[in-house]
Amino acid sequence: MANRDAPSAEAEKSPSLFYPHHLFLEALTAVAVLLILTLLSFVWDVPLEEMADPGDVTYVPRPEWYFLFYFQLLKYFEGPLVVIGTCVLPALVFTLLILLPFLDKGETTRIRKRPVAAAVCLASLFSVVALTVISVVEDELHGYRMVLPPITGEQIAEGEDIFGRFCQICHSMDGKGGFIAPDLTQIGSRANRAYIERVVLNPQIVSQTTIMSLIPLSDPERHAVSAYLSRKKETGQKK
Amino acid sequence: MSRIYRFLDERLNLGPLIRGIADHEVPAHADPLKNLSAMIYCFGGIVFFILLLQALTGVFLMLYYVPSPEDAYASVNYIQNETSFGSFVRGIHQVGASAAVVMVSLHMARVVFTGSYKKPRELNWIVGIFLLLVVAGFCFTGYLLPWDQKAYWATTVGVNMVATIPLVGDFLADALRGGKEVGSLTLVRFFVIHVMFLPAFLVFFLAAHFFMVRRQGLSRPL
Numbered sequence: 001m002a003n004r005d006a007p008s009a010e011a012e013k014s015p016s017l018f019y020p021h022h023l024f025l026e027a028l029t030a031v032a033v034l035l036i037l038t039l040l041s042f043v044w045d046v047p048l049e050e051m052a053d054p055g056d057v058t059y060v061p062r063p064e065w066y067f068l069f070y071f072q073l074l075k076y077f078e079g080p081l082v083v084i085g086t087c088v089l090p091a092l093v094f095t096l097l098i099l100l101p102f103l104d105k106g107e108t109t110r111i112r113k114r115p116v117a118a119a120v121c122l123a124s125l126f127s128v129v130a131l132t133v134i135s136v137v138e139d140e141l142h143g144y145r146m147v148l149p150p151i152t153g154e155q156i157a158e159g160e161d162i163f164g165r166f167c168q169i170c171h172s173m174d175g176k177g178g179f180i181a182p183d184l185t186q187i188g189s190r191a192n193r194a195y196i197e198r199v200v201l202n203p204q205i206v207s208q209t210t211i212m213s214l215i216p217l218s219d220p221e222r223h224a225v226s227a228y229l230s231r232k233k234e235t236g237q238k239k
Numbered sequence: 240m241s242r243i244y245r246f247l248d249e250r251l252n253l254g255p256l257i258r259g260i261a262d263h264e265v266p267a268h269a270d271p272l273k274n275l276s277a278m279i280y281c282f283g284g285i286v287f288f289i290l291l292l293q294a295l296t297g298v299f300l301m302l303y304y305v306p307s308p309e310d311a312y313a314s315v316n317y318i319q320n321e322t323s324f325g326s327f328v329r330g331i332h333q334v335g336a337s338a339a340v341v342m343v344s345l346h347m348a349r350v351v352f353t354g355s356y357k358k359p360r361e362l363n364w365i366v367g368i369f370l371l372l373v374v375a376g377f378c379f380t381g382y383l384l385p386w387d388q389k390a391y392w393a394t395t396v397g398v399n400m401v402a403t404i405p406l407v408g409d410f411l412a413d414a415l416r417g418g419k420e421v422g423s424l425t426l427v428r429f430f431v432i433h434v435m436f437l438p439a440f441l442v443f444f445l446a447a448h449f450f451m452v453r454r455q456g457l458s459r460p461l
Contacts (some may be wrong), residue, residue, distance in 0.1 A: 006414070019261030024269060027353055029281055030288045037292070037338055041330030048319055051312040052391030054420070056339030064382060066340045086400045087408075095367050098350075101361035109354030109458065121351050 020226035059194035060144055067132035072138075076116065143201045148193060152229040158221075159228025166215050167225070173232070186232060197222060248368050269457050279353075280457065282346035289339045290441070293377075296332040297434065306386070306430035308423045311386035336378055343374055354456040363451040368443045371439055380433040383426065396428070 016022060052057075063071050075083035096103075104117045111118050149155075168177035171184045187196070198205055200222050203212035217225065241407060247253055267273050305314040318325040336444035347367070351358055354460040384396040398421065402412035417424025 008274065011334050015271075016265050016267075017261070018263035018265055022265045022270070023261075026281070026284055029285060033288055033338075034292070036329075037331055040338075043333045044334055046319070046326065046330050046333045047387075048312075048385055049389050051389040052308070052386045052388055054391065054422075056388070059392050061389055061396055063393050063397075064337070064378060064380070066337065082400075082403050083405060087405065094368065094372075100366050101356040101358065101364050104327060104354070104357070106357075109357060110350050111354070117351070117354075118273070125348070143292045157327075160264060202422070224390075226430050230378055 056192055057190045060194070060198075061126070062139065062144065063086075064133070068135040069128045072131040072135035142205070143198045144194075145193065146195065146197055149223055151193075151231070155224045155227040156231060158223035159226070162217065162221055162225050163228055170212070184229060184232065188230045188233040191230075193226045196226040196229050202223060260393045265452065266459060268459060268460055275375065279345075279349045282342055282349050286339060286346055287445070289335050289342060290445075293335045293339065294330045294438070296335065299328050299330070300332060301434065304430075306384070306427050309424055311426060315385045315387075327404050337379060339374060339376065343371060348369070352393050353458060360430060360451070360455055361457060363448060363455065366447050366451065370415075370441070370448060373444060376437050377433060377441075380429040383421075383429045384433065385441060386426065390419060394425070398425075 062068070073089070074082070074085040077083075090233075104114065106114065109116065165171065167184070170178040172179055172183035173184055191199075199212075200215060200217065203210050203214065206212070244253075253439070269277050271277045300318060303314050303318045303325070305311060315329075318329055320326070350364065350367070379397060383390045398412050398415050401415060402408045406412065413419065414427065415428065416422070416426055
């Protein structure tokens with residue numbers, strides 16, 4: 001808001017020097033920034049996930065938070081339209097950004113006298129924030145941000161029990177169970193735990209036309225089932 | 240101290256150089272002591288400081304980091320859990336990346352808000368846009384380096400997006416990956432882009448950015 005009040009003539013007459021006055025302020029600011037970053041780095045755990053596994057096609061990646069808005073935007077352009085999201089829009093935005101000084105040519109720099117510039121900037125800011133929020137909320141709803149508790153023996157036993165009562169009506173396991181739905185004997189080799197969780201939460205991610213119904217499990221129950229199934233690897237044994 | 244200075248000054252004539260930098264006048268409307276809201280003028284300076292921190296922590300991370308699929312993950316794990324202050328340095332580098340994005344956005348918002356991109360500062364605005372792209376490039380290439388699941392698959396998605404560009408997309412994607420799949424060549428490429436190419440661009444554009452700020456002075460409200 002510095003611009004709103006024109007600086008008094010007196011203040012303009014006595015500008016301060018870069019050294020030592022301004023450099024000292026800058027050093028102070030730098031120390032403050034360093035302190036804040038240090039604090040944040042302790043609060044904010046630096047994630048290091050499992051080592052990359054090029055064979056695991058069920059992993060759903062998410063970009064760093066500052067690219068989420070763009071990631072969300074791309075979801076709205078499917079199939080042949082994807083080129084609009086990956087190419088046309090970014091080219092357009094950056095061309096407009098570069099041309100901005102030549103489009104907004106008026107003398108005045110005061111934001112209140114530049115309603116068009118102000119409106120465009122606020123609208124872009126709003127879109128970025130909104131897209132980021134939508135992306136986070138959608139991921140929450142579909143279980144992409146689940147924090148899964150470590151697998152315990154108890155959990156696997158409970159999972160086996162729940163699987164027997166609900167899932168085995170349709171799915172077969174080690175030769176027993178229904179045959180309406182795919183055999184899950186070696187599911188642990190094909191899908192990771194997070195993916196199994198998401199399928200139970202929302203069966204339609206496998207296919208839009210799936211006949212699998214939503215199984216009303218509590219969170220701990222679902223975690224137990226996913227723990228049990230993720231351990232059903234090729235030998236059919238618990239790892 | 241003053242003797243050392245005199246020694247250097249006699250031989251190199253430092254006086255005018257230092258006076259040029261030190262006696263530069265800071266206008267009152269950008270002086271936080273006279274007007275606290277002038278703090279909005281220091282976002283760019285904070286970005287610069289964070290970039291220095293990133294360079295410093297990055298150099299120390301490089302002491303241990305190995306850009307190969309077999310060793311990258313293990314070396315990051317080693318930095319994180321075995322070396323003294325390793326998790327701290329990596330933490331600063333990670334949080335610094337986010338902080339840089341935040342401060343770049345605020346700096347850009349300030350420039351738009353105060354209309355500072357207008358004549359005669361159009362060129363500096365354009366250099367700023369290039370700097371924005373360089374920072375985004377740092378973020379994108381740095382994401383792959385730990386070689387964990389997130390890194391690998393996010394990069395796969397990112398490069399696939401490049402591949403959708405008409406005509407040149409496939410070529411660009413192959414060039415980025417060093418082949419058809421994200422693998423050891425990709426990792427080395429992203430590493431070299433992250434620590435050699437982009438820093439070179441960064442230094443060049445930053446120098447231009449600062450040179451123009453000094454030549455043109457801070458914009459004042461009109």
